[in-house]
Amino acid sequence: MSAGWPELVRRSAYSAASFALIASQNLVAWGAIKAFSVERVLDVEFWLTPLSSAMSISSLPPIWGAVIFAYSLLVAWLLALMSFQLARRTNRGFILAVGSVVPVLQLGAILLNAVLPARKAVDEMQQSRATSAKNVTMGLIAGIALVVLAVLISAVTFGAYGYGLFVMTPFLVGITCGYLVNEQSDLGASTTMKLVIAAAGLGSLALVVLALEGIVCIILAAPLAIPIVMLGGVIGRGLAIARHNRRTPLASVAILPMVFMLEAAMPPDAPIVTQYDIEIAAPAEQVWQALISSEPIAPVPGLPALAGLAYPIKGTLKDEGLGATRMGVFSTGTAIEVVTEWEPNRLLAFRVEDEAPAMEEMSPYRRVHAPHVEGYFTTGETRFVLVPLAGNRTRLKISSEHRLRIDPVPYWEPIARLTIHENVSRVLTDIKAKSELDHT
Known part of the structure; x- marks a missing residue:
């Protein structure tokens, strides 16, 4: 019996510490x-996913969102460490340990991990799998954290959207996650690719949950980021x-803030x-x-x-x-424009003095802390010239x-030009329809 009491104490300590850590997130969300x-009520979302509940506060400052x-x-890191240590001692494998960091499922996973009896010693292959699962979890968490921290430093802090955010960050996410998941044993190229893409995808999802980015921006950046994160x-x-x-691979992350600062200074x-x-x-x-x-412009926007x-x-x-x-x-929104040239039936030109936001992010929140919606794609002067032709035509x-202030320009410029083309074509089609209708 004396040999069982230390294990019982360890399991009880694990359960108490795990539930205290989970409850502390509710306490932090309640404080926010x-x-x-x-207006926010302590509903089911608050109790099961306190992070999401806190991030849905429209007036929450970005810095507090980052802290939370x-x-x-x-x-999540502490829960994973404790759960894997207990799973290794009890030879219970890693499934419950992974579940301990998944919201909603984690309560049941922690409870089962604490009460299920230990199994007989497992072979070396099973132990290797458990160790690999621990490294996979750590690699995914590191990748997610790097994505969020990069956006917080580059976009929210410095207002820089460039190679550091769209090229270096996914590259370092791939290196960091790829190294950590293979640190103990080689998982193979195919599994590594799936895991680094999963880390980038979960990091992107975290940006949406934190109201730091919208879904559209992430979709637009994905074709650029996915090959880089795989490399x-x-x-x-x-x-x-x-x-x-x-x-060696992790120290390279330290250069990101310097790159963000340089890009902010030379946009x-x-x-x-x-x-x-x-x-x-x-x-x-x-x-x-x-x-x-x-x-109003009649044609349906595409x-x-x-x-x-x-x-x-x-x-x-x-x-x-x-x-x-x-x-x-x-x-x-509404843009305020000033007429710079006016020749009735011949010429109309105007300059934009106050821009409308370039986009409205798709997000579950009323407000997204994404600076790029204003000031990073602007319109200068627009000129309409009317040239009379024969036959009352x-x-x-x-x-x-326009001016584009987001790098890499070769990637974003075609998207900007396509948007301009769609908008201008719609305006011209509308003017043509109204003119010819009045003329008939």
Whole structure:
């Protein structure tokens, strides 16, 4: 019996410490609700997923969101360590240990891990699997943490969207996760690729849960990030197989803040100039009236609307002539524009003084802490030129200037140009339809 009491004490201590750690997350969430919300109730979501409950507070400052998430990661790490240690002593394998860090399931997993009797000694292969499972869990947690910390430092702190965030971060996520999951034994190339992609995917999901990014931005960045994170996974696995010191791959993470600072100090500023035209079966006078009309744009928006990107709804002139104010109503808000050129039936140009947000992030929260929706893709001057043609026809030309301040420019510029093309085509189609309708 004396040999059983120490084990009983250890199991009881494990249970008490685990449940205390889980309850502490509810305590942190409750503190956030009391400090920043007067509407939030202590519902089922609060008790089962306190992190999600705290992150749904619309007035929660980003820094507090970061602190809460960092604490949740620490809790997950400690639960994983304790659960794997107990599973190794009882030869219970790793499934329950993995479940101990999964919200909702973790209570039952911890309880079963604590009360189930120990098994007989397992063979070396089973022990190796348990060890590998521990490394997989640690690799996934490290990858998730790196994604979130990179966005917090680069985007939220420095306002930098560039190679550091979209290239170096997924590369280092791949190296870090690829190394950790293969540290004890080689899992193979296929399993490593799945795990590094899972780490990046779970990290992206954490950004949505933390209201740091929206779903659309993550989808747009995925084609760039996935191949890079896989390349990092290959290198990380190679370092693990070669038995390099753990500090070798992990120390490279320390250079990220410096890269973010440099990109914030020297942001990209790529000009995008576009020109389009359309032939309309109506005289210039009719086209001009359709151009300055305040009626809503009729054609249904396509790709921009699906992606949550800004698209025009209507434009309203407050006056006529040079210096007049034009209100450009977009799906994301209203832009204030000033007329810079005014020649009735010939020329209309205006400059944007106050931008509408470039996109509206798809998110379960009312507010997303994503700086890129404002100031990173801007519009300068837009010019409409009407050229009379024979047979009471008119050629309508439109040129516009934009600036893109997100790297890598070669990746994001085609997306920006596609959005511009969709919006301009819709505007021209609407003007053509209204002009020709009035002319018939």
